[in-house]
Amino acid sequence: MPLDVAAVRAQFPSLRSGVAFFDGPGGSQTPEVVAAAVASTLASPLSNRGVVTASERRADDVVVQARSALGDLLGVDPGDVVFGRSMTALTMDLARTLARTQGWGAGDEVVVSSLDHDANIRPWVLAAEAVGASVRWAEVDPATGELPLEAVTSVLSSRTRLVAVTGASNLLGTRPDVRAVADAAHEVGALVHVDAVHLAAHARVDRAALGADLLSCSPYKFFGPHLGVLVARPGLLGDLHPDKLVPSSDAVPERFELGTLPYELLAGAAAAVDVIAGWGGGGSRPDRLTSAFAAVEEHEDALRERTEQGLRQVEGLTLWSRAAHRTPTLLFTLEGVEPSAVHRHLARLDVNAPASHFYAWELSHRLGLGSTGGVRVGLAPYTSTDDVDRLLAGVDEVAATR
Structure with a gap:
């Protein structure tokens, strides 16, 4: 159609x-309906999430609906959807958490690509440097703007702990073969983080189809408000323990969401997903x-x-x-x-x-x-x-x- x-x-x-x-x-x-969703959420009776008052339940409903919408968009269970201030902030926190939780250290390696936005490079470089791990670079071909698969496989080893790769370059538009990169990384036991910020605005993103263990995006690139989204393969978030306040929830995904969520922005993000879905046909x-x-x-x-x-x-x-x-x-x-x-x-x-x-x-x-x-x-x-x-x-x- x-x-x-x-x-x-x-x-x-x-x-x-x-x-x-x-x-x-x-x-x-x-879109107008996205702005209206933000405004109406702010203008409605609203409290911190809970089950006692109507305003508490309204806040909880907003979060549940937003997780459902972003889960549908990215091909994940709603319980594996994390919201944050931005993709950059989420990735910074994620990199530090992975390095500590998984015990990265001297001799371990992280692979980053020169095709990527710095938000999918610097967090991993900084996290590796902080624990004495090494950084290896998968280099773009400047003549074509491609990231050849061999550029990644040539720097993989049994000590590779994570591979960070973009789903699409925000500068050139290049879409590397993420699935092939992920398969190669998994063969050596490494995790894969995909920056889907640019890709999610232009193509159907499915975490499992891409082979990503972790995937991030930004709703303001696909008609929503300014915030970040992190999703993960089932079970992975439960193995990670980020820095958090003592009394804050240790449940997944809440343990990754520092402070009170911006309910109005979550409502706008859900509305943006529905705007896109409205351009399609029938069905789910x-x-x-x-x-x-x-x-x-x-x-x-x-x-x-x-x-x-x-x-x-x-x-x-x-x-x-x-x-x-x-x-x-x-x-x-x-x-x-x-x-x-x-x-x-x-x-x-x-x-x-x-x-x-x-x-x-x-x-x-x-x-x-x-x-x-x-x-x-x-x-x-x-x-x-x-x-x-x-x-x-x-x-x-x-x-x-x-």
């Missing part, structure tokens, strides 16, 4: 501004999510091809997104023009396409782009062909004034 782009766009009040938004990889626009919510993402991928891939064709016609423009399998995310630079200047020119035309390394620090340097990075074009379900044509016209204008 094709995506009804007009109907999708009608759900996003910010699009009425006339701005063409290509900055979704840094944070998507928000997981079934509707599957058909919705199939429609989203078809729409976004067609727009990506249109965008790439237009950008390739621009003299002096280099497209860095070259991997065979990727999300609709394009990074480009224009000879003789600073990426920030392109960003500013497009902004004057009400086209939002930012310029940076976008925290893919290692990758930007491997590509030779340093701390400057490039201009990133992120397509989304609400992107229209008119948006793309306005972007291309704006880039042409910049190129013509060099």
Whole structure:
């Protein structure tokens, strides 16, 4: 079933501004029903979770419904869904917890990839350094933007304790073969943490299908509010013991959630999942999510091809997104023009396409782009062909004034 782009766009009040938004990889626009869910939760009688008063039960219902929604989105049991302030904060806590709980030490190894956002690199590097473990790097191929499987397998050993890999690069869109990486890691007894922050906005994510032991994402990248989500394979969270306050719950997943949860944000995250499911067909919510993402991928891939064709016609423009399998995310630079200047020119035309390394620090340097990075074009379900044509016209204008 094709995506009804007009109907999708009608759900996003910010699009009425006339701005063409290509900055979704840094944070998507928000549907009206998501904002309403946040506001109505805040405006309703609300207390800390409990079973005595109506307001206590309302808070508990919000948490239960949010875990159910994110469980359906990511293919996990609701009891294996952890909420936190951000994916970065959750991963920092997780890395420290794993290092301590599993007794990492000298001689042990952690594998990280230069394709990744720094939020799936630095927490593991810091945790390894703190206990004297070693860090090994799986290197991206700068010519293609791919992360070859052999780049990972060549640095695995019997001492590998964890492999951290992205589901999709937030800078280039590259989608490595996560399942093959996970299978190789499991063969040597290592755990696998997948950063699905960028992937979850564009494709159906299933933890088990990816082979991930642990997986993180951020609802604000797929039309929800700002918070982080961590999920795990069954039983794993029960083996981990994070730092926590003495009187706080030791139940799973609550032992990983420091302090009172932001109920209004959880309500918004659940609403965002239902928005996506609403773009699919009939059946259960997981079934509707599957058909919705199939429609989203078809729409976004067609727009990506249109965008790439237009950008390739621009003299002096280099497209860095070259991997065979990727999300609709394009990074480009224009000879003789600073990426920030392109960003500013497009902004004057009400086209939002930012310029940076976008925290893919290692990758930007491997590509030779340093701390400057490039201009990133992120397509989304609400992107229209008119948006793309306005972007291309704006880039042409910049190129013509060099």
